[in-house]
Amino acid sequence: MMEVDIACAGFGPATAGFLTTLTRVADLPLQVICYERADDISFGVSGLVTRARGIRASWPELDFSQIPMATPVTTEKLVWLRGTRAVELPYIPPFLHKADGWVLSLGQFLQYAGGQLMGSGLVQIWPGSPVREAIVEDGRVCGLRLQDWDVRAQLTVVGDGPVGAVGRQLDGKRDLHEWALGMKMVVDLRDDVELAAGTVIHTFGYPEPEIFGFLYAHPERVATVGIFVPSWLRDPRRSSYRYLQHFMLHPYLWRYLRGGKLRSWGAKSLQESGRRGDPELVGEGFARIGEGSGSTNVLTGSGVDEAWTTGAQLGEAVLELHRAGKPFTKAKLEAAYVARRRDSWVERDARVAERARDGFHRGMIAGLVGMALAGFTRGKLFIPGRPQPMQRRDRQLADVPCDGQLLVSHQDALLMGGKVQAGPGEDHVKFRDPALCRECATKLCVSMCSGQAIANSHDGGVPAFDREKCVHCGACLWNCEQKNVIFAAGTGGLHSSEN
Numbered sequence: 001m002m003e004v005d006i007a008c009a010g011f012g013p014a015t016a017g018f019l020t021t022l023t024r025v026a027d028l029p030l031q032v033i034c035y036e037r038a039d040d041i042s043f044g045v046s047g048l049v050t051r052a053r054g055i056r057a058s059w060p061e062l063d064f065s066q067i068p069m070a071t072p073v074t075t076e077k078l079v080w081l082r083g084t085r086a087v088e089l090p091y092i093p094p095f096l097h098k099a100d101g102w103v104l105s106l107g108q109f110l111q112y113a114g115g116q117l118m119g120s121g122l123v124q125i126w127p128g129s130p131v132r133e134a135i136v137e138d139g140r141v142c143g144l145r146l147q148d149w150d151v152r153a154q155l156t157v158v159g160d161g162p163v164g165a166v167g168r169q170l171d172g173k174r175d176l177h178e179w180a181l182g183m184k185m186v187v188d189l190r191d192d193v194e195l196a197a198g199t200v201i202h203t204f205g206y207p208e209p210e211i212f213g214f215l216y217a218h219p220e221r222v223a224t225v226g227i228f229v230p231s232w233l234r235d236p237r238r239s240s241y242r243y244l245q246h247f248m249l250h251p252y253l254w255r256y257l258r259g260g261k262l263r264s265w266g267a268k269s270l271q272e273s274g275r276r277g278d279p280e281l282v283g284e285g286f287a288r289i290g291e292g293s294g295s296t297n298v299l300t301g302s303g304v305d306e307a308w309t310t311g312a313q314l315g316e317a318v319l320e321l322h323r324a325g326k327p328f329t330k331a332k333l334e335a336a337y338v339a340r341r342r343d344s345w346v347e348r349d350a351r352v353a354e355r356a357r358d359g360f361h362r363g364m365i366a367g368l369v370g371m372a373l374a375g376f377t378r379g380k381l382f383i384p385g386r387p388q389p390m391q392r393r394d395r396q397l398a399d400v401p402c403d404g405q406l407l408v409s410h411q412d413a414l415l416m417g418g419k420v421q422a423g424p425g426e427d428h429v430k431f432r433d434p435a436l437c438r439e440c441a442t443k444l445c446v447s448m449c450s451g452q453a454i455a456n457s458h459d460g461g462v463p464a465f466d467r468e469k470c471v472h473c474g475a476c477l478w479n480c481e482q483k484n485v486i487f488a489a490g491t492g493g494l495h496s497s498e499n
């Protein structure tokens with residue numbers, strides 16, 4: 001057991017924003033420690049294009065050009081992929097624009113931010129340290145329980161993202177209804193590809209009407225290409241990897257990607273419920289920041305800047321309370337942190353986005369019109385809709401011929417795209433009730449598994465789990481409609497700092 005002033009779970013953009021704000025005080029009088037599950041602090045997964053409004057405001061001297069793979073946005077396109085055709089929309093609504101933003105690699109950004117933080121000597125970040133749960137005594141969170149020791153703290157900061165163990169523990173039975181699985185590849189493009197660094201392409205309509213996609217160009221002919229497979233995709237075949245391959249093969253994108261080489265690959269869940277998923281942001285002894293606290297904005301397609309900003313807001317609140325000699329109680333954190341957040345652009349934009357995508361439950365056109373309505377009326381108008389039941393589509397996803405470079409088998413991507421490793425310990429994915437699995441017709445946990453780590457068993461009963469292939473994306477957790485998957489914290493996963 002050890003004692004600190006502040007203990008943090010997870011090192012993503014939210015906690016990076018929190019710690020960066022704290023370390024702006026040169027003689028920080030608090031002992032602060034952060035535990036990250038992944039084996040390094042740079043193994044995060046994101047797109048990533050960001051306006052970086054909050055990042056720039058709280059870290060004004062940050063020079064983005066110092067971060068490898070970073071480049072300012074130069075061109076933006078919004079494209080409707082219709083069958084094999086592509087329609088570039090002549091106009092991009094202001095709420096979707098990233099014109100003043102940056103194309104980044106989240107891994108490189110976190111590595112840079114983490115390096116500055118560790119270099120300050122004011123805070124510590126420990127990778128390879130999954131937090132099992134929060135220590136709760138008499139309704140108060142008193143710190144974090146790791147695999148084999150307890151860390152007691154006056155304030156526990158929960159920044160463990162959409163599927164983090166601590167966030168879910170504090171959520172209790174809160175029902176989150178919108179998720180997505182984001183999957184991406186970082187690609188070395190052919191020498192003759194003309195794609196200016198900073199080009200940002202967003203797509204919709206392909207390879208399924210519900211799937212959104214993106215292609216961002218980094219410097220030196222490197223591109224990031226990826227898709228989002230939402231929880232409201234009606235077809236139970238949710239194999240994101242297959243969908244990503246088909247997406248890349250669309251002629252509009254393949255003209256750039258043909259002859260390219262896979263550098264890196266990754267997948268991660270997104271919690272897309274936004275304000276509707278807002279948990280209690282604070283309680284006795286704890287505060288929640290980032291995507292797990294409902295910060296991700298589905299209308300603007302932005303999560304990093306929002307997560308960072310909520311962290312920065314908590315940092316300011318903590319400094320204010322500490323200077324005033326006030327304790328980290330629920331009431332004090334409400335006044336100092338929640339009030340800041342409610343009064344900021346993160347909250348204002350979240351209100352606009354709250355029901356912006358409901359129209360997609362009625363079809364793609366209704367979805368797009370609903371987004372436009374919500375965006376232009378600042379959320380006053382939208383098209384309502386509810387998720388529809390699953391229905392298998394007739395269309396088969398054809399097999400993709402492998403070229404051994406970019407179009408590689410799912411298993412090869414686990415090795416070529418960063419290498420997946422399993423840490424010591426017991427399985428972090430388990431199946432709660434074998435009887436439910438035996439009766440389950442969809443076996444969604446198998447079809448959607450990002451690493452093919454969950455496979456059908458020979459007798460069609462309880463699936464088999466192979467931890468050597470798990471990338472810790474957490475998608476099995478929310479895809480199982482019977483809520484039969486236990487997804488615990490563990491080390492290992494994908495080793496890549498480019499995603």
Ligand SMILES: Cc1cc2nc3c(=O)[nH]c(=O)nc-3n(C[C@H](O)[C@H](O)[C@H](O)COP(=O)(O)OP(=O)(O)OC[C@H]3O[C@@H](n4cnc5c(N)ncnc54)[C@H](O)[C@@H]3O)c2cc1C
Nearest residue numbers: 010012013014037046047049131161182290291303304489
């Ligand atoms: C493919 C993809 C593309 C995206 N594109 C964009 C984009 O272009 N622009 C944009 O703004 N946003 C984008 N996003 C969303 C964005 O990445 C997230 O909103 C953002 O990363 C959320 O930050 P966070 O700090 O709240 O959580 P996370 O980034 O999820 O960080 C949480 C951290 O906590 C760690 N953790 C989890 N559990 C534990 C535990 N038990 N113990 C210790 N550590 C733990 C995780 O390993 C992780 O490092 C994209 C996401 C994906 C997946």
Ligand code: SF4
Nearest residue numbers: 437440444445480484
């Ligand atoms: S874990 Fe869920 S989705 Fe997978 S087989 Fe069991 S019940 Fe079905």
Ligand code: SF4
Nearest residue numbers: 449470471473474476
């Ligand atoms: S088993 Fe691992 S890779 Fe597969 S969906 Fe679950 S967390 Fe993702």
